[in-house]
Amino acid sequence: xxxxxxxxxxxxxxxxxxxxxxxxxxxxxxxxxxxxxxxxxxxxxxxxxxxxxxxxxxxxxxxxxxxxxxxxxxxxxxxxxxxxxxxxxxxxxxxxxxxxxxxxxxxxxxxxxxxxxxxxxxxxxxxxxxxxxxxxxxxxxxxxxxxxxxxxxxxxxxxxxxxxxxxxxxxxxxxxxxxxxxxxxxxxxxxxxxxxxxxxxxxxxxxxxxxxxxxxxxxxxxxxxxxxxxxxxxxxxxxxxxxxxxxxxxxxxxxxxxxxxxx
Amino acid sequence: xxxxxxxxxxxxxxxxxxxxxxxxxxxxxxxxxxxxxxxxxxxxxxxxxxxxxxxxxxxxxxxxxxxxxxxxxxxxxxxxxxxxxxxxxxxxxxxxxxxxxxxxxxxxxxxxxxxxxxxxxxxxxxxxxxxxxxxxxxxxxxxxxxxxxxxxxxxxxxxxxxxxxxxxxxxxxxxxxxxxxxxxxxxxxxxxxxxxxxxxxxxxxxxxxxxxxxxxxxxxxxxxxxxxxxxxxxxxxxxxxxxxxxxxxxxxxxxxxxxxxxxxxxxxxxxxxxxxxxxxxxxxxxxxxxxxxxxxxxxxxxxxxxxxxxxxxxxxxxxxxxxxxxxxxxxxxxxxxxxxxxxxxxxxxxxxxxxxxxxxxxxxxxxxxxxxxxxxxxxxxxxxxxxxxxxxxxxxxxxxxxxxxxxxxxxxxx
Numbered sequence: 170x171x172x173x174x175x176x177x178x179x180x181x182x183x184x185x186x187x188x189x190x191x192x193x194x195x196x197x198x199x200x201x202x203x204x205x206x207x208x209x210x211x212x213x214x215x216x217x218x219x220x221x222x223x224x225x226x227x228x229x230x231x232x233x234x235x236x237x238x239x240x241x242x243x244x245x246x247x248x249x250x251x252x253x254x255x256x257x258x259x260x261x262x263x264x265x266x267x268x269x270x271x272x273x274x275x276x277x278x279x280x281x282x283x284x285x286x287x288x289x290x291x292x293x294x295x296x297x298x299x300x301x302x303x304x305x306x307x308x309x310x311x312x313x314x315x316x317x318x319x320x321x322x323x324x325x326x327x328x329x330x331x332x333x334x335x336x337x338x339x340x341x342x343x344x345x346x347x348x349x350x351x352x353x354x355x356x357x358x359x360x361x362x363x364x365x366x367x368x369x370x371x372x373x374x375x376x377x378x379x380x381x382x383x384x385x386x387x388x389x390x391x392x393x394x395x396x397x398x399x400x401x402x403x404x405x406x407x408x409x410x411x412x413x414x415x416x417x418x419x420x421x422x423x424x425x426x427x428x429x430x431x432x
Numbered sequence: 433x434x435x436x437x438x439x440x441x442x443x444x445x446x447x448x449x450x451x452x453x454x455x456x457x458x459x460x461x462x463x464x465x466x467x468x469x470x471x472x473x474x475x476x477x478x479x480x481x482x483x484x485x486x487x488x489x490x491x492x493x494x495x496x497x498x499x500x501x502x503x504x505x506x507x508x509x510x511x512x513x514x515x516x517x518x519x520x521x522x523x524x525x526x527x528x529x530x531x532x533x534x535x536x537x538x539x540x541x542x543x544x545x546x547x548x549x550x551x552x553x554x555x556x557x558x559x560x561x562x563x564x565x566x567x568x569x570x571x572x573x574x575x576x577x578x579x580x581x582x583x584x585x586x587x588x589x590x591x592x593x594x595x596x597x598x599x600x601x602x603x604x605x606x607x608x609x610x611x612x613x614x615x616x617x618x619x620x621x622x623x624x625x626x627x628x629x630x631x632x633x634x635x636x637x638x639x640x641x642x643x644x645x646x647x648x649x650x651x652x653x654x655x656x657x658x659x660x661x662x663x664x665x666x667x668x669x670x671x672x673x674x675x676x677x678x679x680x681x682x683x684x685x686x687x688x689x690x691x692x693x694x695x696x697x698x699x700x701x702x703x704x705x706x707x708x709x710x711x712x713x714x715x716x717x718x719x720x721x722x723x724x725x726x727x728x729x730x731x732x733x734x735x736x737x738x739x740x741x742x743x744x745x746x747x748x749x750x751x752x753x754x755x756x757x758x759x760x761x762x763x764x765x766x767x768x769x770x771x772x773x774x775x776x777x778x779x780x781x782x783x784x785x786x787x788x789x790x791x792x793x794x795x796x797x798x799x800x801x802x803x804x805x806x807x808x809x810x811x812x813x814x815x816x817x818x819x820x821x822x823x824x825x826x827x828x829x830x831x832x833x834x835x836x837x838x839x840x841x842x843x844x845x846x
Contacts, residue, residue, distance in 0.1 A: 212736040223844070225743045276830075283833035346784045358809040361735065366816035373820065378827045387838055 175421040176414065178404035184398035187264075188252060193396055195245040196328070202373055203239035210366045239339055246332055265316040268326065272319035273326045275312040280310040280318075315412035324374075331371045332344055338364040460484075463499045463506075466513065474516055486562040523554045530554075533629035538636075550590060557581055573628075575617040579608065582622045597660075604696075618653070624810055641686075643679055649679045657757050665759035676717060683707050699756075701745035704752035705731055710749045730795035753777055753794075 172178065183195065209218035222228040253259040270384045281287065288305050300307050317325070338360040341348035348357050383393045386410075395401055407414045464831035466472060467482040474480055487493045492502070500507045505519045524531030534540050539552035557572060564571035572581045583599060591786045592598040602608050603620075610619035623631075625641050640649040647670060651658025661667040661680075669677040690697035699708050707730030711717050718725040721820055731737040731750070739747040753769055760767035778785035796806050 209742075210735075213741050219742065222742045225745055228742045228744045231742075263746065280830060280833055281839040283830075346782045349782070350784060350786050355806050355809055356807065359812050362813050362816070363808050364514050366813065366820065370816070370820045370823065373824050374827070375822055377831070381827075381831050386834070391502070420674075 170212075172407060173418040175381060175418050175425075176403040176407070178402065178407070182401050182406055182417075183394050183399055184260065184401040187399070192245055192249050192252070194262065195241060199238045199242040199245065200371075200375070202234055204244065204368070206235040206238070207432040208303055208372060209366055211369065236343060238337070239343075243334070246336075252407075259398050262316075266322055266325050268319075268322050272322055275314065275319045278308055279285040282311045311409045314409065315416075316410055318410070320378075324382075327371075327374060331367055334363060334367045335371075338367070344368060446497065460498050482561050489564075490562045491565050491568075492561075494561060505699070521555075527554075530629050536630045537627075538631055538633050552585075556585070573623075575619075575621050576615065577609055578621045578623060579603070579611070598687060601686075605687060605689045606691050607689060620653065624653070641681075643675070646679045646681055660758040663760075664755070665761055665764075666759060676711070676721070678711065682710075699751075701749050702740045702743055705737070705751040706742065706753050723797065726797050727795055730797060734794065741797075748781060752781070 191267045205221075209215075212218055215359050222231055285308070287300065288309070290296060291307055341352070341357065341360045342364055345357065347361065351362075369408070383389060384391065401409075403414075406417075464482065464484055467480060468484060470481045471481045502521045502523075504522075504525075505517055507513055509515075534554070542550045543552055550696050559572050562570075564574075566575075568574060569576075571577060579602065586592065586599050587596065603612075607620040610616040626632075629679045634641050636642060637644055639645065647658060647661065647667075652659075662671065666677050670679065685698050688696075690700075692699045692701070694700060697703065705728055713722060713726060713728035715725060717723070727750075732741065734746045740749055742793075755768050760770075762769045762771070764770060764806060765772065769775065775785050775787055
């Protein structure tokens, strides 16, 4: 995407407003607490985790903290739902988050662009005719992303799905008597298994996927600061979210003649 | 003829009687003339001092028994200072029953063994001139003092086969704490379990602490527990003479019996599972007696087991569901794990526990779940494992591809 005269490279855009950042902070802190107080139970055989809860009292507090963090997480989720439903910005973000066929195509295209196998074959002269007729398969350029790329959309909906699973299974683990009044023991067992394995999935997803994308990726290393100040520059917008950049340019172009007429 | 004989003997005895004060002239005062001197020593350097005050307050002193009643070989002596050493005092001339009992004891055996360096006599436990009754506070065998008396030899001179600390461990036990802290003389001291005069080695089947007798020994104080034990599955096998059946000491340990609230106790809430699993997770024993195996393994995987391994005492351990002294098989209608009673048993911690609890087994062995409803949870688990592996693999592939492209691009630009 070429630089447009309508957006300066050092112009500041608000990618995450304060409410969104607070929601993110709350998610980080509750997620961290839930992991710290929950995961050791899954790895109960590792002696190293024993010092985590050295006494019975600490172990008791673990349960309290875990539940308290869960309540805050749920409250945060409810806030986010209201925010997404009843504010213009929230509604717009949610609209941008809706997964589209394009996202699946983007994922496919990005992977093949990065691997670059077809370009390599083309340079070697293999299947030259096919690639000349169908240049798409050369993946010459990375796919262009809008406000949210497929990675961000996946993470967003993964948090949503994960929260629902964890809240339902966790609720029945919290109220085991209630659970066992409605369900047989084997079904309750499934709640426990789902809760623990979903936690492992969430933990690994955050550690591997999210940490790479927002911290370790050379593009942003050591850390993308968006979660702290919510700001993104015109240049970053142009490079990382070209379709959103384009959209803003178009909006400004449209409003320009009006301004010109006014002046 | 007969009359003359009678007169002869009568006058002879009268003569002896009249002579007695002159022949048996040694009164306690005579002895103390020398032995009251604290400096009095034998040639070997051994003190020969006799504390008359102590003697007078001793059981023998109070009974006005004189020195020569015990030191019988001095009764006839006239030359003073008398020859030394004296013959050992023979207590059996008065204490016949105790002496007979003593002759059956391990202490007597060591004395009898030729060349044994260890000789145990009455005085080693009871003292000498200051012997007191067992109800005397200052007696060596007063319940509060007895452990120290036994420890005189059994800490260093004759340590237990299980190690020198084994005896000392008694001092950590509830029994000793009750004695020492609260002065409860009915609490078990050495002789309550091991016997007194007829003390025997543990390996002796007649010993009160042998496996065969230990139930009765502990049960002599813990009567209710003994009754419960004998009603339970362990007790029934114990009566049949099954050797592997656990007795009191197998779960509660021996000298260091602690309160179950004590963190170090073998039957502390979070440790019970280890105790039970010594047999119930032992493949050889479970096969021999047809018991269900893998009890510990399956408990450990449950939330009860996990929380317990982190020191949580409020979760169920073996005893919470199965009971303890009177553990019964689930087929017994009085058993806490009889299907009819399960809702009540679970309900102790989970109020309102429904019959659903009884529907599925708690200890599920992985290989045996096919066909049970438990397989669903394993399906879910497997699906998750596959899904997690797949998703994280895709993440890693994307990350690897991303890094690969960045490195190539850098090469080109650089």
